[in-house]
Amino acid sequence: MPSPELISDSTLLAGIALVLALIAIAWRRDLRMAMVRLILVMGAGIAGLLLLDRFGAAIEQETLIVVLREVGLLIVAIGIARITLMFLFEGLLARFGVPHILDDVLTVLTLIVFVLYRMNVAGVNLTSIITTSAIISGVIAFSLQESLGNLWGGIALQLDNTCRIGDWIRVDKVTGKIVGIRWRYVAIATNEDETILLPNSALIKQNVTVLGRRGDLYVPWRRKIEFTVAYDVPPSRVIAVVCDALERAEIRHVARTPEPVVHCLSFDASAIRYVTFFWIEDPAFDEWAESQARIHVYAALARHGMEIPLPKHQVVMTPPRDHAVEREETLATREEMLGRLELLSVLTEGERRAMAAELVDCPYVAGDVIFWQGEVAESLFILARGRVDIYRSAASARPAGARARLATMEAPAHFGEMGLLTGQARTATAVALDEVLCYRLDKKGFDAIVVARPELAEALSKVLATRQAANDATLQSLDAEARARHASNRADEILRRIQSFFGLEP
Missing domain, CATH: 3.30.70.100 (Alpha-Beta Plaits)
Known part of the structure; x- marks a missing residue:
């Protein structure tokens, strides 16, 4: 029969464990279900001891009473030990990153010590058992050598920081992120949404590659x-x-x-x-x-017109193409695009056709930087398809730090005209927002048109001044009237720069 002192002590310890469980639940809501289960286990053990104390007199076999008493105490001990250790490792010490395997090891050691203590209280001669069971112990140790190897392997992995939870590793053909290190295995989550369990003993014996880490430094x-x-x-x-x-x-x-x-x-x-x-x-x-x-x-x-060639042994049969027809269609498309741009609206049909022949296709993908602020430039970009963001930053360093978006341009549009007309370094950064097709017009393709008709310089300077005033207004929050004055003041300056760049007489 369990003595009143034994029941009282068990109840007291269970009460302390209950308080720790409630504190842990208040700290971390994710521990609620685990703590509730352990409280129920601990309560079942206490209830069993109380029932045995009340109705145990009806049991005639003393040995059965002892067994039931020790089972009840063991259940209570399991609940108290798990709650206490979870309170320590998942609560107090959680921020220090204490290896979880220590929680498992301490749980096992605590229960072993408890069992040995209760055997000693029950009058079992532990010395004689250890002396007479050397052969049995050897057989058990031999049969458990794999489990013991996993246990010590897990301890070694965490104590010497070989691998840590959160590390990406490659073992044989397995690559993934370590999401758990337990006493028996290491859990690895792969990019295929699989979790692979590698025994600790095997992990210790194999070559392990830690990805993105050089020593203790993550790179x-x-x-x-x-x-x-x-x-x-x-x-x-x-x-x-x-x-x-x-x-x-x-x-x-x-x-x-x-x-x-x-x-x-x-x-x-x-x-x-x-x-x-x-x-x-x-x-x-x-x-x-x-x-x-x-x-x-x-x-x-x-x-840049660089071909990714097909293998030489592959024969590709294609119908003959009429290159002259293709060129005419391309020129017609480009000419129609040029006619839709305000900057080039002053050009004659012949001038637009001559300019169309000088355009170079430039495809970009989302995230491509078409040009950086501060780059030397002598070209204009015509946006035929897609969208482009225009940014300006305080400095021209690459990549730009804090920067203000001036505009999001959608086809058809043009940008970078100051580089073509004045040779001025880029005053903003252009970044492709999605799949983009641009036509690039270099100075040599525009030079003959401006030289042949110098009056174009004045018309172009007014368009450029208006756009620059709008960009500055975006940055300085100017109203429409102030923007107009700003554009008028800059038109003359831009005209002089165009004339100087193309060698025109004022």
Whole structure:
């Protein structure tokens, strides 16, 4: 029969554990269900002891009474131990990142000590048991060597910080994020929405690669993509174009530093193979980041007319094309686009057609920086498809820090005209907002038109002054009247700069 002192002590300890459980629930609502279950377990043990105290006299076998008493005490002990340790590790010590495996180990050790204590109280000679059961102990230890290896492996992993919860690792063919380290296994969540459980003992024995970490310092993770370009383009030009495109691009989860690099990898049968290295901040987005990098590389190559060739052994049968017809259709489309722009409305039909022949196709993708504020420029961009954001910042550093958006331009539109007409450095930054097609007009394509008809300079200067006044008004919140005065004052200045740039007589 359980003595009144034993029941009183058990109830007192259970009451203390109940208070700790309520405090833990108040701290962390996510522990509510676990604490409620443990309170019920502990209550069941106390209820069992009370029932045994009241009705135990009806049981004739003394051994059965002892067994029932010890089972009730063990249930109470399990509840008290788990509540106390959860209060410590999930409550008081949660912010210190104490390894969860210590919670498991301490739970097991606490219960082992409790069982040994109760056996000693019951009069069991522990010394004789240990002495006479050496063979049995050896058999048990041999059968549990895998479990013990997992236990010590888990302890070693957390105590020496080899792997931490939140680390991304690669083990054999498994790559994922560590979401849990328990006494038997390490749980790894992969990008395929799978959770893989690796035994601690196996993890200790295998080569483990920790991604995005150098010692104790977390760093961006290097990724690479390969592409090919035809032999008729010099490798130095390909490297410069792709490097510049990736440095300009604003891709989420891709680190700004280190900057992307491109290497000439090999000379294949039908093309030169290149490899691009870039760094990502979160391995969870590795496939997405690689896809975006490929998109930007493809767009950069297309903008500069660099072919990604088909394999030489592939035969492509296409109907013959009439290049003269295609060119006429292209010129007609460009000419129609030029006629819709206010800046170029003063041109004659012949001048627009001549200008259309000088345009160069420039496709961009979302996030591509078309030009940076402060860059030297002698070209105008005509927006034929898509949208472009225009920004201005206090400094021309790349990438721009705090910057104000002047406008979002939608096709048809034009921007960068100051570079074409005056040679002035870019006064703003242009960033593609989505899939964009621009026509680029360089100075040499516009030079003959302005020189042949100098009066164009005055008309163009007024359009430029009006647009610049609108941009300044956006930054300075000027009203319409102040904007008009500002435009009038700047028109004469811009006219002089156009005449000087193209060598026209005032």
